Amino acid sequence: MPVYNEEARVEQAITEVLETELPVDFELIIVNDGSTDRTREILHSRDWGANVRLYEHVINQGKGAAVRTALGYASGEMSAIFDADLEYDPSDLAVLLPPLLEGRANACFGVRAFDGYSSHSFLFVMGNRGVTLACNIIFNVYVRDIMTCHKMIRTELFRSLPLREPGFAIEPEITARLVQRRERIYEVPVHYRARATEEGKKLTAFDGVRVLRTLLRCRFTPTA
Numbered sequence: 001m002p003v004y005n006e007e008a009r010v011e012q013a014i015t016e017v018l019e020t021e022l023p024v025d026f027e028l029i030i031v032n033d034g035s036t037d038r039t040r041e042i043l044h045s046r047d048w049g050a051n052v053r054l055y056e057h058v059i060n061q062g063k064g065a066a067v068r069t070a071l072g073y074a075s076g077e078m079s080a081i082f083d084a085d086l087e088y089d090p091s092d093l094a095v096l097l098p099p100l101l102e103g104r105a106n107a108c109f110g111v112r113a114f115d116g117y118s119s120h121s122f123l124f125v126m127g128n129r130g131v132t133l134a135c136n137i138i139f140n141v142y143v144r145d146i147m148t149c150h151k152m153i154r155t156e157l158f159r160s161l162p163l164r165e166p167g168f169a170i171e172p173e174i175t176a177r178l179v180q181r182r183e184r185i186y187e188v189p190v191h192y193r194a195r196a197t198e199e200g201k202k203l204t205a206f207d208g209v210r211v212l213r214t215l216l217r218c219r220f221t222p223t224a
Helices: 010-019 039-043 063-073 090-101 122-139 155-160 170-180 205-219
Strands: 028-033 052-057 078-080 107-112 151-154 185-190
Touching: 010 028, 010 039, 010 090, 028 039, 028 063, 052 063, 063 155, 063 170, 078 090, 078 155, 090 107, 090 151, 090 185, 122 170, 122 205, 151 155, 151 170, 170 185, 170 205
Parallel strands: 028 052, 107 185
Antiparallel strands: 078 151, 107 151
16 A cells, blocks of 8 residues: 555545455555655554554655555565555455456456546546557557556566556556566456545646656566
8 A cells, every 4th residue: 555645544544445355364565655744643653453564765756666665575475556545445356356366367457437426537537548548559458447556466476577667657567567478457347436636636647648658668678
């Protein structure tokens, strides 16, 4: 769980993840990515339990850096990303598991519907569809949602991907590197409710440019 300036939501996010019923034992690795609000205070205000581990970045390095830090400490067979902003439903982690447990795939993505209730804005939805289309064209694949946070991947495979993006562009980077490894990405529908910018939404239009840059970089660089 990468966390940056989520004082209003982080406690609820952790609680909901810990209350999620999964058919396997799990750990929660939290990386506080240099938050400047009360997030750090909240994270250290209580004992979250033996299956929660907390790590800190002194300064903000970006979502990608936080994910890589957490991945370095992961001890489970599968690893999943879950943001602390509560845009996703932690109970959907359970629907990502079966394809991996049954050996049908090494990676499973949760696909967002983007209906009227769950979408952030027209431009946000079109931007997401645009970069997803770009990925499909560049790599000659068909993936429905490259920017979804809900990605569950076998830990050994996840660690082996040459990931270097510091920010949100780690999402398309993960997708690109999996596709280049010829991994078949299993996709399942998940719940989603985008928050607005005034609620703390951090994505901007410039992130779309970073995504396209990342896809092109991955297309023309080695996978290892």
